[in-house]
Amino acid sequence: MIEVQNLTKRYGRFKAVDNISFEVGNGQVVGFLGPNGAGKTTTLRMLTGFLPPTSGKATINGFDIFKDSIKARRSIGYMPENVPLYDDVRVREYLRFRAHLKGLRGRDARNHVGEALEMCGLQHMRRRMIKTLSKGYRQRVGLADALINQPPLLVLDEPTNGLDPNQIRSIRKLIKRLGEKHTILVSTHILSEVEMVADHVVIVDSGKIKASDTPENLIHNMRAAGRIELEIQADADVVQSTIERMDNVKKVIPESSEEDWNTFSVLCDSGTDSREKIANMATQHGWPIRTLHRHKSTLEEVFVELTRQD
Numbered sequence: 001m002i003e004v005q006n007l008t009k010r011y012g013r014f015k016a017v018d019n020i021s022f023e024v025g026n027g028q029v030v031g032f033l034g035p036n037g038a039g040k041t042t043t044l045r046m047l048t049g050f051l052p053p054t055s056g057k058a059t060i061n062g063f064d065i066f067k068d069s070i071k072a073r074r075s076i077g078y079m080p081e082n083v084p085l086y087d088d089v090r091v092r093e094y095l096r097f098r099a100h101l102k103g104l105r106g107r108d109a110r111n112h113v114g115e116a117l118e119m120c121g122l123q124h125m126r127r128r129m130i131k132t133l134s135k136g137y138r139q140r141v142g143l144a145d146a147l148i149n150q151p152p153l154l155v156l157d158e159p160t161n162g163l164d165p166n167q168i169r170s171i172r173k174l175i176k177r178l179g180e181k182h183t184i185l186v187s188t189h190i191l192s193e194v195e196m197v198a199d200h201v202v203i204v205d206s207g208k209i210k211a212s213d214t215p216e217n218l219i220h221n222m223r224a225a226g227r228i229e230l231e232i233q234a235d236a237d238v239v240q241s242t243i244e245r246m247d248n249v250k251k252v253i254p255e256s257s258e259e260d261w262n263t264f265s266v267l268c269d270s271g272t273d274s275r276e277k278i279a280n281m282a283t284q285h286g287w288p289i290r291t292l293h294r295h296k297s298t299l300e301e302v303f304v305e306l307t308r309q310d
C-alpha cells in the first residue's frame, strides 16, 4: 500500500527527513513513532502530497505521490495533527460539504456521511455546531472526514493529541475497528496505544529510521538483553559475587536494601534465562528469596533506548 524509497526533506540546510525507506502492506496498522521534531509530520505531509520531497520516491496504492498525485491522494484519508474545521457549521453539514469536495454526490454522499458518523460515534452529535464540540469530538469529526470517501489508506497524525484518558481509549478502539477495513499509518506519542493497535512499528529519530519491526519483536529483542529482579535475604557482597560467577550472567547491580533483604538487577546474555539457576543456588546456600522476576520490556522502553539523547 505504501512504498517509501530514500525520501529526504530539507528545510534550507536542515535535513528534517533523511533518506528514509519503508513499506506498509495492505491491511496493516503501522505505528509511526518518534520524539518531538523527529520528522513524523514532515514524512506524513510528503506521503499525503502536501509537501514536495527534496529527493526520493513514494508510491501509495501503486501511484507515485509526486507524479500521479491526484490518483494517489484518492486512496488516502488524511487526518492532520491539528484538524482544521469550520466552527459555524453543524457536524453533518460539514461532513456533507467534505464529501462533495471529495467527489461524492446525492445518495452516495448521504450514505457515506451516515456511515462515517456511525463509525466515529457521532450520530448523536450530527446536529451540533462544530464550535460547541469538545476536543475529543472534534478529533472524531476529523477522523470521519478522513474516512468519508472510504479510502483504502488512512494516515492519522497524532489522533489522540490533547485528549483525556477516556477519549484516548475510545479513539484507540475506533482505530482498532478501522484497522479491520483500512490500512492505517498512525503517528502518536502514546506508546501503550501503539502496542495495542499496531501490527508494525517504525521508530524515527532526527529524520532517520531507528527501527522497523513488529511491536512483539522490538520488545522481545529488548527483553533478550534479559533483566532479572532478585530480592534475596543474604549478604549483598556474597550474593553479588556468587551470581556474577554464573554462566550467562553479565552483571549484577545492587538496587536497594531493606533490613536483611537486598534487591538486585541481574543482567543476562541475550536469549538466556537464569532464574532457575539463581533459585537453585539460593536453595543450596539456604538464602530465602522474595522476588525472582524476569522483567518484561515495554515498547516505551524500546523507544527510550533507541531515541534517547544522553
Ligand SMILES: Nc1ncnc2c1ncn2[C@@H]1O[C@H](COP(=O)(O)OP(=O)(O)OP(=O)(O)O)[C@@H](O)[C@H]1O
Pocket: 011, 016, 034, 035, 036, 037, 038, 039, 040, 041, 042, 043
Ligand atoms: N516549514 C519548516 N521550516 C523549517 N523547519 C521545519 C519546518 N517544518 C518542520 N521543521 C523542522 O523539521 C523537524 C521535523 O519536524 P516535524 O514536524 O516533522 O517533527 P515531528 O516528528 O512531527 O514532531 P512533533 O512530534 O513535535 O509533531 C523539526 O526540527 C522542525 O522544527
